[in-house]
Amino acid sequence: MVARGRPRTFDPDIALRTALDLFWERGYEGTSLNDLAQAMGIASASIYACFGSKEDLFRKVMALYGTTSGEPPRRALREQPTARAAIHAMLRATADEITRPDTPHYCMLILVAPTGAVENHAVREFLADRRRDMYTTIKDRLARGVADGDLTASPADLDAIARYYTTVVQGLSVQARDGATRAELEAVITCAMAAWDTLTSPATQ
Amino acid sequence: MVARGRPRTFDPDIALRTALDLFWERGYEGTSLNDLAQAMGIASASIYACFGSKEDLFRKVMALYGTTSGEPPRRALREQPTARAAIHAMLRATADEITRPDTPHYCMLILVAPTGAVENHAVREFLADRRRDMYTTIKDRLARGVADGDLTASPADLDAIARYYTTVVQGLSVQARDGATRAELEAVITCAMAAWDTLTSPATQ
DNA sequence: CGGTTTGTTTGTCGTTCGATAAACAAAGGA
DNA sequence: TCCTTTGTTTATCGAACGACAAACAAACCG
Numbered sequence: 036m037v038a039r040g041r042p043r044t045f046d047p048d049i050a051l052r053t054a055l056d057l058f059w060e061r062g063y064e065g066t067s068l069n070d071l072a073q074a075m076g077i078a079s080a081s082i083y084a085c086f087g088s089k090e091d092l093f094r095k096v097m098a099l100y101g102t103t104s105g106e107p108p109r110r111a112l113r114e115q116p117t118a119r120a121a122i123h124a125m126l127r128a129t130a131d132e133i134t135r136p137d138t139p140h141y142c143m144l145i146l147v148a149p150t151g152a153v154e155n156h157a158v159r160e161f162l163a164d165r166r167r168d169m170y171t172t173i174k175d176r177l178a179r180g181v182a183d184g185d186l187t188a189s190p191a192d193l194d195a196i197a198r199y200y201t202t203v204v205q206g207l208s209v210q211a212r213d214g215a216t217r218a219e220l221e222a223v224i225t226c227a228m229a230a231w232d233t234l235t236s237p238a239t240q
Numbered sequence: 241m242v243a244r245g246r247p248r249t250f251d252p253d254i255a256l257r258t259a260l261d262l263f264w265e266r267g268y269e270g271t272s273l274n275d276l277a278q279a280m281g282i283a284s285a286s287i288y289a290c291f292g293s294k295e296d297l298f299r300k301v302m303a304l305y306g307t308t309s310g311e312p313p314r315r316a317l318r319e320q321p322t323a324r325a326a327i328h329a330m331l332r333a334t335a336d337e338i339t340r341p342d343t344p345h346y347c348m349l350i351l352v353a354p355t356g357a358v359e360n361h362a363v364r365e366f367l368a369d370r371r372r373d374m375y376t377t378i379k380d381r382l383a384r385g386v387a388d389g390d391l392t393a394s395p396a397d398l399d400a401i402a403r404y405y406t407t408v409v410q411g412l413s414v415q416a417r418d419g420a421t422r423a424e425l426e427a428v429i430t431c432a433m434a435a436w437d438t439l440t441s442p443a444t445q
Numbered sequence: 446c447g448g449t450t451t452g453t454t455t456g457t458c459g460t461t462c463g464a465t466a467a468a469c470a471a472a473g474g475a
Numbered sequence: 476t477c478c479t480t481t482g483t484t485t486a487t488c489g490a491a492c493g494a495c496a497a498a499c500a501a502a503c504c505g
Contacts, residue, residue, distance in 0.1 A: 037503075037504095038451095038502075038503075039449085039450050039451065039502080039503060039504090040449080040450035040451025040452065040501080040502060040503075041450080041451050041452045041453080041500065041501040041502050041503095042451085042452075042501080042502060043451090043452065043453095044452075044453075044501095060355070061355060061356060061357055061358065062269075062354075062355035062356050062357075064267075064269050064270060064356070064357075065269060065355060065356035065357035065358075065360070066357075067357075067491075067492065067493080068492080068493060068494080069491075069492085069493095077453080077454095078453065078454055078455080079493085079494080079495095080452095080453070080454070080455085080494085080495070080496090081452075081453060081454085083493095083494070083495075084451090084452065084453080085452090088493080088494080089493065089494090139355075141354070141355075145414060146354040146355050147355050149267075149346070149351040149354065149414070149417055150265070150266060150267035150270060150344075150346075150351050150352055150417075151266060151267050151269070151270035152266055152267075152269075152270035152271075152272075153266065153270075155270070163417070163418045163419070166414070166418050167418055167419075194424075194427070195427035195428065195430065195431055196431060198415065198420065198424055198427065198428050199427070199428045199431035199432065201411075201415070202408060202411035202412055202414070202415050202428050202432075203407060203408065203411055204411070205410070205411040205414035205415065206406075206407035206408055206409070206410040206411030206412075206414075207407055207411075209350060209354070209371070209407070209410035209411075210403065210406070210407050210410065212354055212355075212368070213368045213371050213372060214368070214372075215403065219399075219403055222399070222400035222403065222404070223400065223403050223404045223407050225400065226400055226401060226404035226435055226439055227404065227407075227435065229435040229438040229439050230431055230432065230434040230435035230438070232438070233434040233435070233437070233438065234431055234434050243472075243473080243481095244472075244473060244474090244479085244480050244481065245471080245472060245473075245479080245480040245481025245482065246470065246471040246472050246480080246481050246482045246483080247471080247472065247481085247482075248481090248482065248483095249471095249482075249483075272461075272462065272463080273462080273463060273464080274461075274462085274463095282483080282484095283483065283484055283485080284463080284464080284465095285464085285465070285466095285482095285483070285484075285485085286482075286483060286484085288463095288464070288465075289481090289482065289483080290482090293463080293464080294463065294464090
């Protein structure tokens with residue numbers, strides 16, 4: 036595959052990262068193509084040529100977001116030895132990510148387009164699908180804990196516990212958006228983990 | 241105060257309720273004045289004459305929302321005899337409200353404008369202020385439990401517990417938005433309340 | 446070199462945005 | 476009745492929206 040024609044004068048990776056930062060700060064509908072073109076340092080027609088429509092660009096942005104900011108929580112789930120440690124580390128990694136000083140204080144997946152104009156329905160459902168993936172990923176990790184023998188729970192318990200911790204993750208994002216500090220989020224996580232032993236001991240509840 | 245001039249041909253209360261429904265469904269930026277005028281059955285100029293700007297209208301809408309959908313959770317906090325029962329009933333009232341068949345499945349306060357264009361910063365902060373009021377209201381109810389003798393907790397505990405249950409409320413809204421059923425929310429609430437005894441017994445933690 | 450391919454710039458498409466001025470309509474007061 | 480007051484309709488403002496066509500620029504190929 037030899038390079039043909041005029042080479043690109045901008046780096047698509049850098050431009051995509053710039054677009055990510057702007058969508059992250061202003062939301063999907065709050066970011067215009069003019070905003071994007073200006074921040075990316077190119078004309079809007081170049082955005083269309085390289086990335087397709089605004090919606091296409093946004094989907095590529097969310098893929099990048101998943102492999103960058105989304106990775107630490109996922110890694111925590113994957114690498115911790117027990118289900119309990121995995122959930123706890125995932126919550127703390129999430130809190131770390133949404134209180135970084137150099138980025139907006141919330142999860143992009145959760146808050147850039149929960150509602151909006153009728154014509155952007157597809158974008159909202161795309162994001163909702165990925166949020167539902169969060170739930171599935173957490174549930175799968177709990178199931179692994181059952182298989183590994185470090186967690187005793189029925190399938191119905193797994194559903195409830197997975198949805199519960201997904202709810203906490205999503206609530207944390209609103210808290211950080213409204214100014215909660217890392218320490219305050221840590222206190223919330225401590226509370227959330229206090230439920231664990233009760234939830235996973237068959238005697239109580 | 242006698243009626244002077246041409247009387248209004250529409251009912252401002254009904255028009256406000258119609259505006260509420262539209263803002264609720266499409267978010268603040270996703271709802272245009274054209275959408276509003278059409279749904280309210282009047283010209284956009286009549287909206288300006290009666291309610292002021294789009295932002296003024298939205299603030300009036302949120303006041304109405306607070307006294308309607310916002311009331312059941314607040315009443316639960318107020319009327320239940322103990323702090324524990326109050327928190328539990330508040331969570332269930334919230335779940336009831338955000339899964340009603342006739343309205344969108346989320347809390348308007350939380351999801352109609354968490355992010356957006358720079359020029360709507362004031363609207364977002366207005367909503368954030370009211371969300372922070374949620375936290376304060378919950379904390380005040382916990383403090384009343386301490387005063388009533390049905391709850392033993394330090395001031396730092398009150399902060400953490402109040403923020404924790406605020407986080408759960410806000411997470412529930414995202415869950416309902418993404419399609420969680422009332423029964424699934426109930427399971428999440430059961431998990432969230434499982435933390436209560438651990439959090440409020442001085443021995444553990 | 447000319448020809449082809451690809452990227453970028455410029456300009457503009459039709460639409461919609463929030464907001465308002467001007468014209469018209471319907472009530473009370475004198 | 477005519478004036479004043481208030482509400483509504485109509486038309487439109489300038490700006491911004493997402494999207495794209497056409498013209499121009501810079502690389503490789505033969």
